[in-house]
Amino acid sequence: MSMNKNHPFHLVDISPWPLFGALSALTTMVGLIKWFHLYNNNLLLISSLITTLIMYQWWRDTVREGTFQGLHTLKVSTGLRWGMILFITSEILFFMSFFWAFFHSSLSPTIEIGMQWPPKGISSFNPIEIPLLNTLILLTSGLTVTWAHHSIMENNYKQGLQGLMFTVILGIYFSILQGYEYNEASFTISDSIYGSTFYLATGFHGLHVLIGTTFLMICLIRHYFNHFSSTHHFGFEAAAWYWHFVDVVWLFLYISIYWWGS
Numbered sequence: 001m002s003m004n005k006n007h008p009f010h011l012v013d014i015s016p017w018p019l020f021g022a023l024s025a026l027t028t029m030v031g032l033i034k035w036f037h038l039y040n041n042n043l044l045l046i047s048s049l050i051t052t053l054i055m056y057q058w059w060r061d062t063v064r065e066g067t068f069q070g071l072h073t074l075k076v077s078t079g080l081r082w083g084m085i086l087f088i089t090s091e092i093l094f095f096m097s098f099f100w101a102f103f104h105s106s107l108s109p110t111i112e113i114g115m116q117w118p119p120k121g122i123s124s125f126n127p128i129e130i131p132l133l134n135t136l137i138l139l140t141s142g143l144t145v146t147w148a149h150h151s152i153m154e155n156n157y158k159q160g161l162q163g164l165m166f167t168v169i170l171g172i173y174f175s176i177l178q179g180y181e182y183n184e185a186s187f188t189i190s191d192s193i194y195g196s197t198f199y200l201a202t203g204f205h206g207l208h209v210l211i212g213t214t215f216l217m218i219c220l221i222r223h224y225f226n227h228f229s230s231t232h233h234f235g236f237e238a239a240a241w242y243w244h245f246v247d248v249v250w251l252f253l254y255i256s257i258y259w260w261g262s
Contacts, residue, residue: 008075010065017058024051059218066235067227077234084238088245091208095249098201099256105193106261117261118194123186124262130181131258134174135250141170142247145216145240152223155230164220167243171213178206201257205249212246215239 005011028051031044066072072080106117113119125131148163182199189199219236222228228236 008073010071010073010076012065015058015061017054017061021051021054021058024054063222063227063235067222067232072232072234080234080238084241088241091245095201095204095252098197098204099252101193102197102201102257102261105197113192113194119192122191122194124194125181125185125258127254127258127262130177131254134177135254137170137174137177138247138250141167141174142244144170145243149236149240152228152233152236153230157223157226160223160228161220164216164223168213168217168220171209171216171243174209175206175213178202178209198257201253205246205253208246208249212239212243215242 024047027047028044031041031047035041035044105113109115109117109119118124144163144166146163148160148167151157151160151163187195187198189195216239219228219239222235
């Protein structure tokens with residue numbers, strides 16, 4: 001694309017990644033269905049690998065455009081910020097549906113589940129054990145990602161690197177503890193509406209933690225290679241916003257599902 005233009009907008013070059021990404025996502029979903037029904041995960045593993053490779057190359061191109069080619073002008077950055085804000089808003093509405101289902105069932109338990117919450121036969125988690133530890137981990141990670149953000153704004157390379165590293169480690173630690181918690185659970189997703197709402201809400205949050213940890217890990221690598229400056233680091237800002245959103249959702253999950261709902 002010619003660089004001679006009289007406007008601040010970024011007209012994206014022709015790229016194969018949106019089409020290939022959509023096809024690989026479709027194949028991943030077909031692989032997931034095949035795994036669920038035929039207990040064969042070959043297609044899922046192959047399509048997940050292809051999706052990962054496409055994501056890597058798409059992000060690589062975006063990093064080149066914003067960091068090295070200077071195509072992310074102030075106007076483009078403003079658009080990217082609004083895009084991230086609207087995306088997080090859609091994620092809030094996504095989680096609202098799970099909270100709605102939880103409170104709809106818990107505030108008025110039906111006779112089928114014994115007219116009590118948690119339902120008869122369900123042994124819920126102790127909220128002051130692993131759930132409380134995970135809460136402290138995520139709150140601490142919110143502090144470390146803010147530390148990294150302020151360090152980058154002050155051009156403090158070393159502290160920015162340290163803050164991001166601690167945040168990624170805490171995110172991984174959270175996921176390990178949640179996996180352990182699931183492994184020790186006395187109920188499954190098929191155990192009444194309690195199991196369904198518990199695993200859907202906490203499971204999707206866990207998926208968001210994994211995505212956010214990956215997001216921050218990419219930022220850690222980019223920061224290591226000096227991609228960020230004090231005035232040009234929206235990639236990191238978007239990751240930090242996403243991580244704070246994950247923190248807030250967990251607080252609501254802990255208070256409602258683990259503490260009040262137990």
